[in-house]
Amino acid sequence: MTNSVWQMLKKRLAAALAVTLTASVVLTGCSSSQPANQAASPASETIKVGILHSLSGTMAISEVSVKDAELMAIEEINAAGGLLGKKIEPVIEDGASNWTTFAEKAKKLLQQDKVATVFGCWTSASRKAVLPVFEENKGLLWYPVQYEGMESSPNIFYTGAAPNQQIVPAVEWLLQNKGKKMFLLGSDYVFPRTANKIIKEQLKAMGGELIAEEYTPLGHTDYSTIINKIKASKPDVVFNTLNGDSNVAFFKQLKDAGITAKDLTTCSVSVAEEEVRGIGAANMEGHLVSWNYYQTTDTPENKEFVKNYKAKYGADRVTDDPIEAAYIAVYLWAEAVKKAGTTDIEQVKEAAKGIEFKAPEGLVKIEGENQHIWKPVRIGEVTADGLIKEIWSTGQTVRPDPYLKTYDWAKGLSN
Amino acid sequence: METYILQLFNGISVSSIYILAALGLAITFGLMKVINMAHGEFIMIGAYATYVMQNIFLHYVDKSLFGYYFVAAIPVAFLVAGAMGFLLEGAVIKHLYGRPLDSILATWGISLVLQQLARSIFGAPNVDVQSPGWLEGALVISQGLQFPYKRLFIIVLVIACIIGVFVFLYKSKYGIQIRAVMQNRAMAASLGINTRLVDAYTFAVGSGIAGIAGCALTLLGSIGSTVGTYYIVDTFMVVVLGGVGTLLGTIAGGLVIGTANTTFEFFTNTSLGKVLVFTLVILFLQWRPKGLFTINSRSLD
Numbered sequence: 001m002t003n004s005v006w007q008m009l010k011k012r013l014a015a016a017l018a019v020t021l022t023a024s025v026v027l028t029g030c031s032s033s034q035p036a037n038q039a040a041s042p043a044s045e046t047i048k049v050g051i052l053h054s055l056s057g058t059m060a061i062s063e064v065s066v067k068d069a070e071l072m073a074i075e076e077i078n079a080a081g082g083l084l085g086k087k088i089e090p091v092i093e094d095g096a097s098n099w100t101t102f103a104e105k106a107k108k109l110l111q112q113d114k115v116a117t118v119f120g121c122w123t124s125a126s127r128k129a130v131l132p133v134f135e136e137n138k139g140l141l142w143y144p145v146q147y148e149g150m151e152s153s154p155n156i157f158y159t160g161a162a163p164n165q166q167i168v169p170a171v172e173w174l175l176q177n178k179g180k181k182m183f184l185l186g187s188d189y190v191f192p193r194t195a196n197k198i199i200k201e202q203l204k205a206m207g208g209e210l211i212a213e214e215y216t217p218l219g220h221t222d223y224s225t226i227i228n229k230i231k232a233s234k235p236d237v238v239f240n241t242l243n244g245d246s247n248v249a250f251f252k253q254l255k256d257a258g259i260t261a262k263d264l265t266t267c268s269v270s271v272a273e274e275e276v277r278g279i280g281a282a283n284m285e286g287h288l289v290s291w292n293y294y295q296t297t298d299t300p301e302n303k304e305f306v307k308n309y310k311a312k313y314g315a316d317r318v319t320d321d322p323i324e325a326a327y328i329a330v331y332l333w334a335e336a337v338k339k340a341g342t343t344d345i346e347q348v349k350e351a352a353k354g355i356e357f358k359a360p361e362g363l364v365k366i367e368g369e370n371q372h373i374w375k376p377v378r379i380g381e382v383t384a385d386g387l388i389k390e391i392w393s394t395g396q397t398v399r400p401d402p403y404l405k406t407y408d409w410a411k412g413l414s415n
Numbered sequence: 416m417e418t419y420i421l422q423l424f425n426g427i428s429v430s431s432i433y434i435l436a437a438l439g440l441a442i443t444f445g446l447m448k449v450i451n452m453a454h455g456e457f458i459m460i461g462a463y464a465t466y467v468m469q470n471i472f473l474h475y476v477d478k479s480l481f482g483y484y485f486v487a488a489i490p491v492a493f494l495v496a497g498a499m500g501f502l503l504e505g506a507v508i509k510h511l512y513g514r515p516l517d518s519i520l521a522t523w524g525i526s527l528v529l530q531q532l533a534r535s536i537f538g539a540p541n542v543d544v545q546s547p548g549w550l551e552g553a554l555v556i557s558q559g560l561q562f563p564y565k566r567l568f569i570i571v572l573v574i575a576c577i578i579g580v581f582v583f584l585y586k587s588k589y590g591i592q593i594r595a596v597m598q599n600r601a602m603a604a605s606l607g608i609n610t611r612l613v614d615a616y617t618f619a620v621g622s623g624i625a626g627i628a629g630c631a632l633t634l635l636g637s638i639g640s641t642v643g644t645y646y647i648v649d650t651f652m653v654v655v656l657g658g659v660g661t662l663l664g665t666i667a668g669g670l671v672i673g674t675a676n677t678t679f680e681f682f683t684n685t686s687l688g689k690v691l692v693f694t695l696v697i698l699f700l701q702w703r704p705k706g707l708f709t710i711n712s713r714s715l716d
Contacts, residue, residue, distance in 0.1 A: 058639070061540035186687060216685045219645060222637040224425040224566070225680045231420040231559065245541045249636030256563035258553045278543055278637065
């Protein structure tokens, strides 16, 4: 009896030992490969910055060119002598259009690479995913895309438009120039829904009329019924917050249904030059968009920027608003570092307040209070060659107001 | 009035796309009982085949002939998707006959592999296929009543495919062999039919028709590696609603789901419309589990 129990115990012990042994061998095998990489570059010679965008997956179409713009800015700064006497060294990570991957890679950049700052993200979903990582690890993120507002993290600088620098002025302009009856069409996720919430309040306050509000799933491809609804309800304007490839289907099918920009005004806020290329200029000619910058924007800085971008990445490439916003993000950070004399995040944030920069879109300025930037607003019309022609602009820069505090009608929105 | 006529037309148009996407599935799932989760990827293969044909015509063929690339793309899409189906059947599916759970997992894995393959070859961003000039514009009845040529063309294409499949299955020698094998495999084999070969080309034909569906989809939107996944649920729904194993059922199922979808979408909105359609289909299947059309067959299993 005791003998058999002992034998059983022995067997189990041996099994357990075998498992722990293999496990430890495997684990040490994995971990030993890591420090070798880290030691490769001593931290003193370069300033490491992170670049975190989707280089694969559904968002790659937009984010690859944004990454290109950031790399170009880094190269230019390095060519001009670097920063604080050191070269900037980009560490590129792929968020793979997956929000959890974004959070993991952000953690890796901050904890393992110990980068001075990160330039990255496109979708609001990815920004929301990395936000807690940056706040916990006291990191700094430069976010280059227009978005729905209602956010202002101390660990993020927003170089794209806040709603009052894109959506609100566009709606106001449309109401004054194109008519009161508005049809809201968007993809079904956070940005279009929040944007439309703002627009609905604005319509109420400014005497506009909401004809309909329609959402389709991301990736939706059949717009025949929605186009029929648009036809039947005869709006003056379709305000389009569709995102991604749905725009291709929508504008293609709109044209097939015999509706051109002459018959119906549409205004898009997520379609820039890069997207027009995908939709086909012929399908979008004459339709309106609202942004802060176009490739055709007439400033000396922009001529230089477009020339350099095309020289580096190919004559068939176009620049657009997020590309420009990503490019100036790098310069604004570099200016702040120069002013602070260090890459310490708290000091850089303090130094960044009020910094001005001659950007391709015009002279921009960082607003210290909410870490967004002052930008001009421009409404444009798509031309036959796929570029966008400015038809109206605010002239001077507009103060960023992510929570729309300066608008009486927006009182109920920010909570 | 014009709005309702146009809406009816939209319903028929969406139905035609569902029918085309489901026709291949009616063969592989309906006749062969293979639950092929990679069916959507054959649609994708057809779409990319069209894209490749466009580029070939753009770069290597005289400009005046560019308008005809789409005509050439239809058989090419069929052949490429069919060939992929033939390979897949030989490599994987044939080991899984009669094991529906295993085949779901295996074909789902294959669908992921094919999507990744497409991403590696054509890049992650979606690509756009330029429609030929003769499909631009619309048949104008009156100012408010215009039927886009592309959608009319797809309807004609679907009718042609349906006729083609009927002739193939009911008139040709191969079709008769297919039906014989599906009804009674042992008897067909003892009469000298090579049932292995019949399986392989039946699956290839089903996949090829999915390829044609992909070709048609390029007219409506852009093409990406996940284009098929948007259709896979709907197409299974069409086949199940119509009644597994009947072609007439698939056509009826496609018409019902397509028109119901657009009608509900018109009166409510896009997301709710889809929910309503699926709810009604589920309720209907509770009442008639075999679908709209049932076959009275002696090959009861």
